[in-house]
Amino acid sequence: MGEGALLRVVHASPDAPGVDVYAEGVATPLVSGLTYGEASTYLAIDPGTYNIQLRPAGAPSGSASVYQTGNLTLSDGDTITAVAVGLLAPGSAGQAFRVLALGEGFANPGSGNAAVRIVHGSPDAPTVPIDVGADGTPEIAALDRFADTGAAGIALPVGQAIRITIWAGSPLARVTSFTTPALPEGAELFVIATGLLADLPREENAFSLLAIGPSGAIGFIPQDPTVFALHASPDAPTVDIYAGGALLIDDLSFGDLSGAVQVPPGSYNLEFRVATSGQTAATLSTPALEAGERYLAVATGFAGQGSLTLLPARDDLLETAGGARVAVVHASPDAPAVDVGVVSGSAFTPIADFTGLAYGDVSPSQGTSVPAASLTLGVAATGQPSPVATFGVTTSAGLRAFAVAAGSLAGSGESFHLVLVVASVFPWTSAEVLPN
Numbered sequence: 336m337g338e339g340a341l342l343r344v345v346h347a348s349p350d351a352p353g354v355d356v357y358a359e360g361v362a363t364p365l366v367s368g369l370t371y372g373e374a375s376t377y378l379a380i381d382p383g384t385y386n387i388q389l390r391p392a393g394a395p396s397g398s399a400s401v402y403q404t405g406n407l408t409l410s411d412g413d414t415i416t417a418v419a420v421g422l423l424a425p426g427s428a429g430q431a432f433r434v435l436a437l438g439e440g441f442a443n444p445g446s447g448n449a450a451v452r453i454v455h456g457s458p459d460a461p462t463v464p465i466d467v468g469a470d471g472t473p474e475i476a477a478l479d480r481f482a483d484t485g486a487a488g489i490a491l492p493v494g495q496a497i498r499i500t501i502w503a504g505s506p507l508a509r510v511t512s513f514t515t516p517a518l519p520e521g522a523e524l525f526v527i528a529t530g531l532l533a534d535l536p537r538e539e540n541a542f543s544l545l546a547i548g549p550s551g552a553i554g555f556i557p558q559d560p561t562v563f564a565l566h567a568s569p570d571a572p573t574v575d576i577y578a579g580g581a582l583l584i585d586d587l588s589f590g591d592l593s594g595a596v597q598v599p600p601g602s603y604n605l606e607f608r609v610a611t612s613g614q615t616a617a618t619l620s621t622p623a624l625e626a627g628e629r630y631l632a633v634a635t636g637f638a639g640q641g642s643l644t645l646l647p648a649r650d651d652l653l654e655t656a657g658g659a660r661v662a663v664v665h666a667s668p669d670a671p672a673v674d675v676g677v678v679s680g681s682a683f684t685p686i687a688d689f690t691g692l693a694y695g696d697v698s699p700s701q702g703t704s705v706p707a708a709s710l711t712l713g714v715a716a717t718g719q720p721s722p723v724a725t726f727g728v729t730t731s732a733g734l735r736a737f738a739v740a741a742g743s744l745a746g747s748g749e750s751f752h753l754v755l756v757v758a759s760v761f762p763w764t765s766a767e768v769l770p771n
Contacts, residue, residue: 632648
């Protein structure tokens with residue numbers, strides 16, 4: 336008598352609801368209520384040919400299926416991981432929902448290694464090279480959408496976190512990176528790239544890695560945190576920024592926003608060196624940077640007084656279709672507590688979320704709704720009826736931005752003005768807005 340086959344199902348489709356999994360003609364589901372990011376246990380299946388059908392969780396067994404595999408032949412000794420990927424909603428055929436029936440055949444990875452099979456299951460990510468270890472050289476030259484690295488798996492070292500970098504385009508450019516937990520020796524794992532590259536990394540259906548072990552889903556690995564640095568110190572020279580001796584950002588001058596810097600989750604001591612001499616101007620610490628998040632790091636204070644500091648602001652800005660969302664960062668080291676509001680004619684109307692902001696304060700992190708329009712913003716000392724400076728700002732529908740009050744109000748170095756950091760595009764952009 337044959338030993339039969341083993342079949343399990345992984346739900347890796349970001350827009351599909353929870354599903355029940357049936358074999359055609361059988362009234363009882365093989366798997367019930369499987370949701371995004373989950374994997375069933377291995378099911379013992381008699382050898383044969385099956386049409387596997389998926390129905391919304393809880394739907395009657397006789398109802399129409401939302402997807403069926405067609406004939407899937409299982410033989411004695413087969414172990415199959417069936418991965419549901421793609422988008423269920425109508426759209427491009429190249430992104431359409433499907434089930435990848437992946438026959439397992441992991442090779443012995445050798446001492447000190449684990450065997451990892453990488454599956455490209457993201458509906459909107461292109462063909463990607465994959466750099467394991469983030470050394471700048473992709474070990475996998477090109478992994479097509481809905482393809483995988485093969486049944487044997489790739490041998491990866493155990494006992495340490497591993498950084499995986501995703502590249503794309505021509506010429507190649509880094510898209511994003513992930514940091515895995517330490518792998519256990521001899522483990523046989525699936526790592527499925529899933530979710531939507533177009534979504535913000537913090538969103539539920541964002542591009543991520545789904546790790547699947549022999550006992551089921553281990554969980555999602557979000558993208559590494561991303562930091563943009565803004566030079567807002569009125570008297571500091573152009574600087575280079577280092578972490579652990581490695582150059583992260585070079586030639587950052589007052590008002591400049593750096594490019595995107597992606598690092599493994601954790602806290603960092605950043606060394607600010609004068610670009611022309613290499614002399615250390617300050618060493619500043621970041622808060623804990625979390626996977627799946629993006630941050631604005633504002634370097635401010637007076638270098639000449641030894642008061643350089645780092646003001647972190649996490650991008651929690653909500654998306655608003657009809658208007659804009661703005662958070663204000665008070666980064667002017669000699670300005671008093673301020674109210675920020677709208678100026679119309681001679682009238683100054685403070686915005687409630689932007690009142691009483693002292694140096695170092697950030698308004699509510701989810702942003703405050705402002706109309707999509709050409710506005711005159713005023714900045715006044717808290718409680719005063721007249722602004723000390725006004726600025727012309729044009730906002731647009733869908734804008735998400737930080738308005739950073741930077742420079743010196745008393746004229747000690749760079750003058751007081753706004754830097755508008757736009758987070759609704761990637762990479763982020765910035766524009767200096769001088770007073771009227």
